[in-house]
Amino acid sequence: MLYLVRHGEAAASWGSHPDPGLSDLGLRQAESVAADLESLGIGRIITSPMQRCRETARPLEAKLGLSATIMEDVSEIATPAGISDRIAWLQGFMAGTWENEASTHTAWRDAMIASLEGLPDNTVVFTHFVAINAVVSKLQQRAETLVFRPTYCSVTSLERSADGLKVQRLGSESETRVL
Incomplete structure (x- = not known):
């Protein structure tokens, strides 16, 4: 089983800060999800290089005595060059389909899934709303x-089958706005 965890609540919105850490609530959410994951036999922790994911991983690292590996492939989707309004771009992207997206975004999604397929079972991956949606959409x-709206620190479970990874369970959802 692989576990995709959306980071905790960020201290700043996606549109106003390129790499915010966690808010006080986000830190509490990270502690809570670490307590939930602690008993699952986790052997490896992966995190996006983004600050909010790294901070969300820290309580689990401390509980399990493991150090997270930073993996670029599970990072947030990149804003295309020349886009000045990241919020408007992301809102349009999330309202669309994969068939309408540039090959760079499908390449990002496919590289992420290939990286996930190479991870051992009992791995937790701290990642992002769009990344989790990209994986679930493809699988x-x-x-x-936009397939579902994973809330902060929700856990989406993936299992292996003869055909590759499959979604075993979607994480909890909430209304998420792109700000």
Whole structure:
């Protein structure tokens, strides 16, 4: 089993800060998800290089005595060059389909899934809303870029099958706005 964990609440919005850490609530969410994951036999922790994911991973690292490996492939989706309004771009992206997206975004999604497939079972991956949606969309063979709305520190479980990774359980959801 692989576990995709969305980071905790960030101290700043995606549109106003390029790499915020966690808010006080986000730090509490990270402690809570670490307590939930502690008993699952986790043997490896992976995190996006983004500060909010690294901070979300720290309580689990401390509980398990493990150090997280930073993996660029599970980072946030990159804003295309020449885009001045990241919020408007992301809102449009999340309202679309994978068929309408540039090859750089499908390449990002496919590289992320290939990296996940190479991880051993009992790995936790701290990542992002869009990244989790990209994985779920591909594994469920859905065209939409927005498949569900994982809340902060929700845990989406993936299992292995003869055909590759499959979504075993979606994480908890909430209304998420792109700000």
